[in-house]
Amino acid sequence: MDLALLRTFVAVHRAGSFTRAAALLGLSQPAVTSQIRTLERQLGRPLFHRRSRGVTPTAVGDELAHKAAPHLDALLRITEAEREAAGAQRTLHLAGPPEFLSLRVLPALAPLVGQGHTLRTALRTNAEEALDGLAAGHHDLVTTTVRPRGGLFTATALCDEEHLLVAAPYWAALVDADRLREGGPATLDGIPLVEVHESMPLATRYWAAVFESRPDTRPDAATVVVPDLRAVLECVRAGAGLAVLPRYLCREALDRGEVVALPEPAVPPLRTWFLVVRTGSLALAHLSRAHELLVGAAAHW
Secondary structure (H helix, E strand, O other): OOHHHHHHHHHHHHHOOHHHHHHHHOOOHHHHHHHHHHHHHHHOOOOEEEOOOOEEEOHHHHHHHHHHHHHHHHHHHHHHHHHHHOOOOOEEEEEEOHHHHHHHHHHHHHHHHHOOOEEEEEEOOOHHHHHHHHHOOOOOEEEEOOOOOOOOEEEEEEEEEEEEEEEOHHHHHOOOHHHHHHHHHHHHOOOOEEEOOOOOHHHHHHHHHHHOOOOOOOOOOOOEEOOOHHHHHHHHHOOOOEEEEEHHHHHHHHHOOOOEEOOOOOOOOEEEEEEEEEOOHHHOHHHHHHHHHHHHHHOOO
16 A cells, blocks of 8 residues: 555544645645545545545544554654754744743753754744644644644643732732732722733633632723733833733742732632644654653643
């Protein structure tokens, strides 16, 4: 059986789409369709059900993928090992939110640069856009707080991110801890809010988890809106108001007393970060190395 046909078949099986598989393989959609039809004729059985939006595998298709994919991945590892031995330089394309990439991901991947690899980043605050780019082959690795579904992606949990409600000392002094615990968010009325978006996603999540309520989400509710958590921290540090921020981002400012965490709940709101790759791509040596570095570094985050 032609390995090229099997490679195309596995790509379609993982992508769930002829179009998406064609983009990943660098082929035209008609070429992919033709190869799948050729393989189906050779086997005498259909491998996919054609749907209005993509394809789903038949039982025969699932069985073939289960048998063939590990061997194709192993062949790719052998090919990659030979390229590595020949000193081939590889470029790793990353995507994710700017703060997490800047403060967590890129420092952890710095050893790759010394090993002859290059890094390229795409700052994506929207998880759907980042995952679409990964599916299309524009990115190799994505960090996101959204666990993707489907066989195209493989997601690994990296770490849990704890969220705090913080403010500059001036504003924090106006909030009585006992009143906040008893009176809830109404105690915060009159204190400006700094957020990353008009919809106030971080405050909304925090209010729901801690106060079992919703913050004021009217268009003018947030005094400052800036789509970068580092900028949010600087605004809070300068006295612009309070904000919900991940602990890792504001830890140094907390230690220096530049911002103050308002009374913390017994169970703080958490958000899980995932490291996402296309299924099977860890057979590529540079991706596997990056994945190992990040998973190892995340154990200490």
